[in-house]
Amino acid sequence: MGSQTAILGAGVMGETLLSGLVRAGRRVDNLLVGEKRAERAAELEQRYGVAVVTNIEAAEKADTLALVVKPQDMGDLLDEISGVLRPGQLIVSLAAGITTAFIESRVPEGIAVVRVMPNTPALVDEGMAAISPGSHCDESHLAEAESLLASVGKVVRVPERQQDAVTAISGSGPAYIFFVVESMIEAGVHLGLPRAMASELVIQTLVGSAKMLRETGTHPTVLREQVTSPGGTTASALRELEIHKVRAAFLAAMEAARDRSRELAEGT
Numbered sequence: 001m002g003s004q005t006a007i008l009g010a011g012v013m014g015e016t017l018l019s020g021l022v023r024a025g026r027r028v029d030n031l032l033v034g035e036k037r038a039e040r041a042a043e044l045e046q047r048y049g050v051a052v053v054t055n056i057e058a059a060e061k062a063d064t065l066a067l068v069v070k071p072q073d074m075g076d077l078l079d080e081i082s083g084v085l086r087p088g089q090l091i092v093s094l095a096a097g098i099t100t101a102f103i104e105s106r107v108p109e110g111i112a113v114v115r116v117m118p119n120t121p122a123l124v125d126e127g128m129a130a131i132s133p134g135s136h137c138d139e140s141h142l143a144e145a146e147s148l149l150a151s152v153g154k155v156v157r158v159p160e161r162q163q164d165a166v167t168a169i170s171g172s173g174p175a176y177i178f179f180v181v182e183s184m185i186e187a188g189v190h191l192g193l194p195r196a197m198a199s200e201l202v203i204q205t206l207v208g209s210a211k212m213l214r215e216t217g218t219h220p221t222v223l224r225e226q227v228t229s230p231g232g233t234t235a236s237a238l239r240e241l242e243i244h245k246v247r248a249a250f251l252a253a254m255e256a257a258r259d260r261s262r263e264l265a266e267g268t
């Protein structure tokens with residue numbers, strides 16, 4: 001039996017990580033899940049053939065524990081498992097706002113902690129995760145956290161002080177993109193397009209634009225200018241976006257997300 005990884009809290013993000021590890025070829029008998037809701041636990045057992053055990057059993061057996069509960073549930077979870085944790089184990093926290101110092105203060109001395117901010121496109125192996133070491137981490141701990149997240153997308157290392165900003169940009173980011181997509185589809189319907197057609201036009205435009213950004217490496221301003229013919233349709237649309245202060249709204253939205261991430265650290 002290889003090194004054991006436990007996922008404690010198997011909601012949206014916990015299952016995203018679990019499914020990615022399975023897709024990446026991680027043996028199911030090297031994975032454990034701890035999940036509070038019995039119905040959800042049964043669903044995951046059936047879907048992945050993974051063992052769902054108590055948090056205590058998971059914490060006793062696993063070498064690496066991925067904590068994927070809501071920030072507000074983190075204190076209780078740590079209090080529950082801290083008595084069975086032992087030096088040499090690695091805790092990887094995916095919770096928004098929760099600092100490595102908070103986790104370190106609730107577990108035995110010497111446990112390594114890595115803070116991660118992932119995002120949901122990990123479900124299709126296009127995730128973006130940023131990782132930061134706690135105070136007892138060495139390179140091997142960071143590499144282990146990196147390999148967990150690399151199974152579902154890209155991983156970057158950032159100083160922990162940047163994690164609230166990362167949360168505001170890439171952690172919550174998919175929601176902003178889906179909001180824009182929803183808005184464009186609704187606009188298409190207002191302009192008289194059938195809904196299915198509007199959806200297809202918008203989704204392919206999004207995928208194509210994302211691919212251009214990634215594959216050409218061209219600055220987004222240049223790509224936008226290439227679409228914006230002088231005196232044309234795009235210029236008319238962009239003027240409306242500026243009049244409605246969409247750029248300023250994006251900045252205010254992401255500042256609000258950053259501030260909320262900071263508040264979550266305080267348990268509010």
Ligand SMILES: NC(=O)C1=CN([C@@H]2O[C@H](COP(=O)(O)OP(=O)(O)OC[C@H]3O[C@@H](n4cnc5c(N)ncnc54)[C@H](O)[C@@H]3O)[C@@H](O)[C@H]2O)C=CC1
Binds near residue numbers: 010096
């Ligand atoms: N959903 C997202 O896009 C992202 C979420 N995150 C972080 O991931 C964490 C989880 O978020 P979601 O998956 O969206 O929430 P969720 O509510 O879908 O999942 C949390 C799961 O934890 C379970 N749970 C709660 N307390 C537990 C305990 N003591 N033991 C075992 N299981 C327990 C719940 O029953 C639930 O299934 C949060 O801390 C969030 O900040 C981070 C980045 C993106």
Ligand SMILES: O=C(O)[C@@H]1CCC=N1
Binds near residue numbers: 167172
């Ligand atoms: O909304 C939230 O708090 C979580 C963290 C980043 C994305 N979802």
